[in-house]
Amino acid sequence: MVWAVVAALVSRTSVAAPEPMDVTLRVQGAPVEGAGCTGGDWTLAWQGQIPGDGDGVHDMLLSYSSFDTTHEEDWQGPPVSLSVTPVTCRDEKGNVVVSSSMGGGERLVRGVIALRKDPLQKSPFFYLDVNDAGTCRMNFAGTGQELAGYPLGIRTQEMVSLSPSLEVTAAELAEGFEKRYAISGSILPLAPFCMGHRIQSGELTLRYKRRDELPKLLLAGCVNLEKGRATTVQASASPAGGELRFESAPAGMLSIQPQGSSARVTGATPGRGELKGTYTYRGRTATASLPASSVELVSVNGGRPLPVMGYYGIDGKPGSKVYSIPVEVHPAGAGDLLVFKAENEAIVSVVTGGGTVSIQPVREGRTLVQAKTLCGEPVGAPVEIEIRTCDEDVHRELTQMKERATRREREIVRRITQITGSEEFQRAGTEIASHATTLAIKTGELIAATLTGAQATAVRNGTAAALTLKEVESATAVWDASGIINDANAGNIASGAVSLAVMAINKWYVSALKSAIEAGLAAEDLGRDLGTLAGAVEQLELLDRQHDQAIRELLDITRRVNICEQLPPPPPLPPKKETPRPRPPAPPAEQQAPEPVEIAVEELSSAPEQQAGEEVAPPEGPEDPQDLPGRAALCIREVDEPASSEGLRAIAQATQDFRTVAQRAREVFDGFAASLRVLEQSASQGEAAQLEALRSIDAPFNAAVEQLFALGEASRAYGKRFEPCTEGLPAGIASLKTRYGP
Incomplete structure (x- = not known):
């Protein structure tokens, strides 16, 4: 029995070892498939032998390692031939964001050919692994990385296909064969930018027991x-x-x-x-x-x-x-x-x-x-x-930018100083306080010398309890003159009527004319100052915004220069100046009402046909003017807030409107003066001439009274609006000089 076992073992070991498989492999790989990337295409070639393993044909057909290099040594030569094109990837602006190159490596191989038919294991199969295909050197936007010992594999069990399928029969193993297969698929991906993964073309040649090769x-x-x-x-x-x-x-x-x-x-x-x-x-x-x-x-x-x-x-x-x-x-x-x-x-x-x-x-x-x-x-x-941090070009350009920004800032300051130091600006800024005070005084005098239609009616109706003595006297004089003129129009003329009419008219006419002239001249002086200052302040406000922007640009450029020179950053930027929003109009300034004066008003008997107790209809007087200046108070501002061009122009417009009313009244008063002289001369020319003179003065008188009432309305409205300006306007100009002065 022992000898039989020994004989069987001797017989088994006497089977000749299978011959190796001659393998020729050539593969062409596609480039890296990334947006903006070029390169990464590659070629791989290997020719060598994979040792056979097994105890005969039948054993080889049942093995998962029919031919296997690992039975002799793990990795063996000859090394594969591998060439990889360097990879470069750029962004939309053309900047390089990724680059890589592959080189070096032992490139030894380990190969296996399995001939066993087993669909679950995807067998028969072929694989050839490269232990060290080289070192992949990658650069990602300045960050370097190296992958040493880059592995590479051609495996039909995973991502590679052979056409036709790998299959060997017992007869082919016994007699020998040569077979060629087309290769497709992909290699095992390790890094996306070292080399392409897709196989463009490839061929595998297997030769076994062929001596006529x-x-x-x-x-x-x-x-x-x-x-x-x-x-x-x-x-x-x-x-x-x-x-x-x-x-x-x-x-x-x-x-x-x-x-x-x-x-x-x-x-x-x-x-x-x-x-x-x-x-x-x-x-x-x-x-x-x-x-x-x-x-x-x-x-x-x-x-x-x-x-x-x-x-x-x-x-x-x-x-x-x-x-x-x-x-x-x-x-x-x-x-x-x-x-x-x-x-x-x-x-x-x-x-x-x-x-x-x-x-x-x-x-x-x-x-x-x-x-x-x-x-x-x-x-x-x-x-x-x-x-x-910066190269010479950047530092030089920033230095030049800083010099230009400095010159611009200084030029703006020079222009501001030029405006505030001009003779006209200084004159207007100095005289405006006295001109404002003068106008306020003259406006007050004009108010005292005039009255409104409503006031005149109140005196006529006996309801003038809130008026001053001067206003009552002026209204009474208007009514007296009006009554005399009405009597003349009715054909009635009393002895001394002309003298009485002239006396009544002069009671309000002379003072109203004088006050209108003086108030108009004062408004003209102040308006000239306001126009000069408003134009200058408009330029100053524009230059102020430009100066704020220039300072910010200069500080920002200085920050960048300091980065280059490795200096501490400049102080933080100040808060950006906001354009002031226009304030809502302030309510009219309260004006203290004068102390009421109780004055008995005599009934005039210049119209004989009127009986006592009858309701006396007021004469046709002027209506309250519709185009009065605005009612909002002027010169309202925050404490220490400088005068603005918008505010100055609002004051100038209101002053001009007031001056226009005074000028129009003066023109009417001047025209009325001629009619008044004719009336005065008729006093010595007989009753008929006096009657005609009184009748002819009717229209000029009504026009003059209408302007008297218009002046009364305008002066009172303007006086209320202008009241804060006597103090506010000089203070605003002083703040303006402080802000823009040297």
Whole structure:
């Protein structure tokens, strides 16, 4: 029994180990699929053998690891050939927001081919993993990140499909086969901006037990070199026993020293092209190539130190300014063969583009920028970068802006001083107090010399208890003269009627005319002052707003200059001046009523036909004028508030309206004076002449009385409105001088 078991074991171990599977893999990857992104397309190629595993054909068809590299060692060569185009992503303004490059790496592989049919495990399947596809260096708006040992996998169990499906029969395993499969799908995504994930095209070739195969050649390595630098390129050629050769295209760009299945390659003459490999086996030839270049960095910024850069803009905020630094390389236009990398990517973002390197400051500090080949090897000496808050251009422009703002502020102050210091402004500001007082006095005198229609009617009806003695006398005189003129119109004339009429008229006419003239002249003087001051104050208010804005602009520019010079910020801006809202009209000023005077009014007997006790109809007198100046009190203001142009113009308009009424009354009074002289002369010309003179004076008399009443209404209305101005107007002008004075 023991010998039978031993025999069985000997028989089992005598089964020959399965031959390895020859695998050729070529994949072309799509670029990064991001808005504003370019680059990230890639190529991957591998040719090698995956060892067989199993005790015969039947065992291999039931295995999940029919061919498996992990039975010998975890990772093995030859390394894959991988080339990835650098990625650049820009925003809508063209600023670089993301950049990345991929280089280096061991690029060893681990492969498995499962031939067991098991739909639950998606078997048969094929996968090839790369342990270290390189280091992905990413820059996100100045923040650097490195992903070392970037993994890469082609797995039909996950995101990759083969067409036709992978399937091998027992007969094919026994006799050998060669099968080709199209590859589609995606690689395993690790980072979105290192390389594209979608597979554009690919082909997998599996060969087993075929000795009539064509020669195959794969090259692995990176041959983007600095002039004078060297690297080793590995070649994977099959079947063994053929002849391997290398050459540079263009010739002379690379210096090549073959070393068996590899070659030592050195950058010789600046240029770009490829390293070609040729493998000849039994008269048949296979070729392969790698992108290659020999680059010489002549200068960065013409050999001069880089200018000091700033991360603050003219607006005093961190900006997105990008500095373009010229780069001279050989061959010409080969700037894309270099990648510039900052030692401290936290303070600066660096992107290479053609004949320039773009540098975007992020924060203050110093760092070094090193040029590297696409293979990740340094080229030339590192270049120092200094980042400050502001560069010289920004600081110079802000300094000039500050000088301009200072000149503007001083010019506004000069214009304010020019206005307030002018002879007219000083005269009006000095004389306005006396002119206002004079007008107030003359207005009071005019009030005393005039009366209103309502007052005259009250005297006629005997209801004038609230009037002064002067007002009662004036009203009585008007009624006396009116009665005499009415008698004359009726054909009745008493002895001495003309003298009585002239005497009655003169009682109110002379004083009213004198007061109207003096009040009009006083209003003219004050109006001239108000016009001068209102025009000046309008300019001062405009300049005041401009000065407030100029101060704010100057303080803001100073704040930005201080940022550049690393000085403390200036004092906070004062609250912005608000445009004062117009106040509602103040109620009319209360005027103390004079002490009532009880005066007995005699009944006039100038109309004989009127009997005592009959109701006497008042003569047709003037109606109260409708176009009186406004009733709101003038010169109402807050304490210490300077006079405004709006307020001054309101006073000026009211004064002008009052002056117009006085001027109109004066003109009527002047016309009435001629009629009055005719009446005076008729006193010595007989009764008929006197009667005619009295009749002819009727219309001028009524017009004069109407103006007397109009003056009475206007003077009283204006006096109430103007009452606060005798103190308020000079105080407002004084506050105005204090505000705008030197």
